[in-house]
Amino acid sequence: MSHNDRGRKNTTSAAQIVHDIGRRVADQGGDAYLVGGAVISELSGRVPDNYDLELHGLEQTTVETILGDVAGHEPLRMEGRSYGVYRLTVEGIDIECSLPRRDSKTGPRHPDVTASIDPFMGVAAAAQRRDFTIGAIYKHVLTGQIEDPTGGRRDLAEHVLRAVDDRTFADDPLRAVRAVQLAGRYDLQPDLRTLALLRSLVPETVHLPPERFAPEWRKLFLKSEHPSIGLRLAKTMGLYRIWSPELDALDHIEQDPEYHPEGDVWTHTLLVVDEAKTRSPQELEVHLAALLHDTGKSTTTRTDERGRIIAYGHEQAGCEPAQRFLERQGFGADSVSVVTALIREHMTPHTLYREKDMVHDGAIRRLARRLSPATIDQLCVLASADIAGSSLPGGSRFDFPSGDWLRDRARALKIEHQAPIPIIHGRDLLARGWKPGPIFGQIITAAELAIENGRTETEIKDIIADSPDPDFALSAIQKE
Template identity: 40%
Template sequence: MLAALRGSARPRLVGGGVRDWLLGGVAKDFDIEVGGVDFERLHRLLAPFGATDVVGRSFGVIKVRSRASGAEYDFSLPRRESKTGGGHRGFAVEPDPELSDAEAAARRDFTVNAIALDPFTGELIDPHGGRRDLAARVLRHTGPAFAEDPLRVLRAFQLAARLDFTLAPETAALCRRIADTFAELPAERVWGEWEKWATKAVRPSRGLAVLEETGWLVHFPEVAALRGTPQEPEWHPEGDVFAHTQHCLDALTAQADWTAAAAATRRRLMFAVLAHDFGKPATTIRGEKRGRERWLSPGHEAAGAEPARRFLRRLGAPLELDDPVAALTVNHLAHHHGAGGPTDAAVRRLARRLAPATIDELAAVMRADADGRPPLRTPEVHAMIDALTARARALELEARAPRPILLGRHLIAAGRKPGPEFTPLLDAAFEAQLDGAFADEAGAVAWLQPHLNQRT
């Protein structure tokens, strides 16, 4: 395809694919920007190579699905953008194939995303100093037009976390000046940037730092409240709850199981770790413990459920996240409950409370929490987590909740007609099962008979 364009056009590889390649990563989703040719001519040149989609015609974009490989590529004309209204969508776009490389790059958000590659000569075209910023691992806005699109602040938030970059001071200052434009953003675009942070970050604390530096943390009050909430220095030498949460998030992404997990699991765990101490701002007090006055947060686990749900609604997250994130938040200290290690009954009840989250997922949150207190190391806490997961595996409950063994069909087989008495009897049977009264169907039926006789 590129060879077909060479004689009559000026193709360039652009965007994140070039950035990632220069960082030594695997380049994905290369975009091709083609100057020197109009839309109709570009379409004719590309059509022989596969199915074309011109739904982006007004933006000068053609999608091509290669007949040879099945891969999909985006070809676009250089374009001008001018602000016409508020928000992320308030732009007029005008394709202009005669734009120079420097003019075309000027519309991009960050200098590291404004580097182009000539696919024939290998020349890097870098009119805005993107290679310098890549070397320094800095996100810097390309030009003043950055301020016209408030979504770019949240792009900085998630890109800093994904690339382990810092934000240039002048870019942070520009973001602070447009902090009041957050309300212009559609909820689905806000969620889209948070989801990228939650599933793709390598150092998520960088994203939270960007929100703080730009003044955009105020738009996420459940997170903002963590800053300045004190913790007992003996147990938390790292600082306040915000600092602790940053360390916990980075500890999570360092776990091999998190890296290997499916995107939905990574997302669930990232938000659970972010929210695990949301209850502390409302519960932190000075109180006596172990013979002296300390910072304490009694009941913060349970108090975190409501702000966790509120935060997810604020982001426009899928509703399916609410229950598992809240359950992981409420139970993140379960390994500290009960002397002598977890009992079988306690593990069964914990697995039930967590559903649809799992004990394996809870253990990942617990380990991140334990490792989020540098330079403090707590091998005894990890030993408690290991004991919990070992007990769960022995019961085959590490990845699921217990299911009721005694069912309505067993009551019918025992001669009972379906009616109001079924519910309390089945509930009692499940409670007995969780306590270990029986573990299989034969045991459940044996348990049932005397209890039926009691209700006759």
């Protein structure tokens, strides 16, 4: 079964659960509405990948009984119970059920909110707590009838992102980041009033915990066909001035027109992001690396004595600002390691290719080891996107022979998608009857370095087999 078939099957199963909830709610005299992303997706001709339900006309205890019965063996997550919010996951598809409520801000922090649950307030009143009009379109689960008290359906058709209520919009600064991912996913632009509201929220985002940002970035990159649309909005709103001065500066950094006919570094970056998305739709770290790969140019770009614009060392210079940005946005250490490794090495495919006749297998293995936990395959995706983002449509620089060559070399060594597997393991040394200790690690490391420097696996294993003790083996392996 293909990935798409599995996704369709999972969505079908979740849709059946949604319908079951709607039927049970109706049996008790209530109404269940789809709202938010699922409705936006359907109206945009897409298959929903999650479902938000708002359940009207029933007391909270009745809703909990219904959801408990529907969940069955699936865990019903009730951490949002005080807000009338319940979650369950069916075959990887999230279903969130909530009761209508009013939120009252009681302090400056996001948790400083008092929720007043009112199952009988009606759709028009319930819609007022939603952030954007496109997220306040209600679709009855059983009848399919649309209720649109804020005009979201018209805004979606006209590609407008519009705030529902000016008075409450500023209650959650995360809405500034949510606007970015919604703009990217559905090709939206805020109206002038909403843009002003978004800009006013930007300074407040510094007070939010980092873990709230990362999910919004994931949605932008993984669910957008053209993430650059959202990234442009973030620039217009001034988000990068707060989060990454290096990223914010890129639209003022010129490039050599011979190699970058597309223009400044920011223009190039947006092209690279979309190219990376096209080449590898679900590799978030590659997309993030595409966004941040040239941030080092903000500090390394200069004009040389011949009048050419250069940025030597920008790969390494970009690693620190990229790490700072990613950590501030709530990405974990693993993601940071992958992204910074890709940024550091993103010019390496071209460097190696220029000397390809002299590059031995050890150099390819060293590259794979330096990259880990990133991979040569990911690096080639990024470098290919970088080339395409440096070209005018139809230009010869869309060709990427260095990537094809590097992939072939890595594939032959079985390291296209992973770091090299050590040729010597502790068990091999134990089999010789040697006593374990720190020297085992030294032998294993020395063997890898010897392989990278051109010695053969057979030669190394023969040394282990013929050595009388670990010290002799280490010395023999380390000899040139």
